[in-house]
Amino acid sequence: MSKLLRANFVRLFKNRLFHFCTIFIFAAAVLAVFNQAKYNEVIDGMLFSGIAIVSVVSAVFISIFTGAEYSGGTMRNKLCTGHSRIAVYGANLAVCTTSALIMHIILIAAVVCFGIPVIGKITLSFSEITAMFLISVLVVTAYASVYILFGMLITSKAAGAVSAVILSFLLIISADTLERIVNAPEYRPDFFIDEKSETGSSAEFVPNSNYPTGTKRKVMEIALNIMPSGQALQISGGEPPENAAELPLYAIADIAVTTTAGILIFRRKDLK
């Protein structure tokens, strides 16, 4: 497998799309820092909020990088020279995960390097940053394992790329929608006319009909925890979430399930 890994990494570091993606991520992080300068005084909230953009860019990169193995005949050559399908899948998973993590680290480094002089310091403790960074690494790995599943199983480069990009946006939109529903306030202000009040109106808090309860709430919370985009959203708030201990388990479960499914299907796939 070391030969496969070496070949993949050589291809990765020569890949023009990879260079473009890393530059794009760096530029986006710098732009976000200058855009947020007037709203924030600390950069805690920005450190891990860029996973969404890393997820979209890595969807583009991983699907095209893996798709090129099919369209360029590299996949056929690898299998013809006797490499097992598991080794091929594992090597691609390793190189694509590395590429996504490089983008993630570039984004954090850009936020720190530009954010501290432009916005302000980091107030999170070292242990909190370390914990959130480790969770973010697992989340990015979970994203990469989902995209590699698509990239390896869809032999058409265009179809694989389109599916991965649409999936990345759907994951972000659904996690955002779920998070908004789950975090809806339990009570909402209800205004009524009050002649005794100086302003002529008063408000009282009434139960919010949109607040999910019971089984519905539990299902939504589990869905939010399972999706990599939901995990990313929960660590983007600038402080460790309440379920910080559970999130790595969900991310590891995502990686295990997608990789196992990917390997099983890829082993049986008719590669023509």
Added chain:
Amino acid sequence: MMSRLLRANFMRLVKNKPFYICIAVMAFCGIYLPVTDYSKMIKSGTVCIPDKNFFAFSVCMGVVAAFFISMFIGTEYSCGTMRNKIATGRSRVKVYFANLITVYAALLIICAAYVVPYLCAGIPLLGDFRVYGAEQIAVMLVCIGFIVFAYAVIFLTAATLVQNKASSAVGCIMAAYFLLFGGVYINSCLMQEEFTDNVYLNESGETVQELHKPNPDYVDGTKRKIYEFINDVLPGNQSFSIMMWDGSDMSRIYRMELFSSAFAAVSMTVGVILFRRKDLK
């Protein structure tokens, strides 16, 4: 001569899988939205009207158009159809316009795949339209037609100029999402009110009201004018504005139609000029 190109394109369209995927997705949305509103109405007793989500499809049309057009036109390059058309003596301008007519017709059919199921399910379940009159609905549907045409021209130009199918598909879809999110962002900035009312519970549990407080997120001055101009010109912003429209200020709808046409005309001219000069290898 263009009739042959059109006939060939429409024959290919009828057999095209991405076209049927788009129709299926839009038809699903057209049934799902009124049925969800109806079940909400039954469960919580809130009043739902068909007007609320009828124009929601305008927001997805950018992504749908990007997906369909990039796959449909990309196949012309990957399978050598484009080479064959040019080699048999068809002019590039005719090839471009035949493709434009085909993809625009396909997008209108995809729009109908949402509108017809929505009306069929929505009116029996939620009742008649109560905010928009028949004339307003007609004008807005025509406006969506213009917006879809602008999308068709932009993505057709991109797909015609980028020969690699995967690159053009990813580029078009990313552009569609950027247009959409840009539209959402600018609309949400413009929708901020100048003064806000804030109500919250203090530490002792009493209700505190802060009424008529200046909103720091309110956009005014030159920045507001620039945002309003972008909002009228870009198709992503127009789609979102149509979805959020409250039925007033019809002049804005006509203005959007005008800007869509201008935007499409400029993109079309650029597309034709670049395509005529392009080295197709």
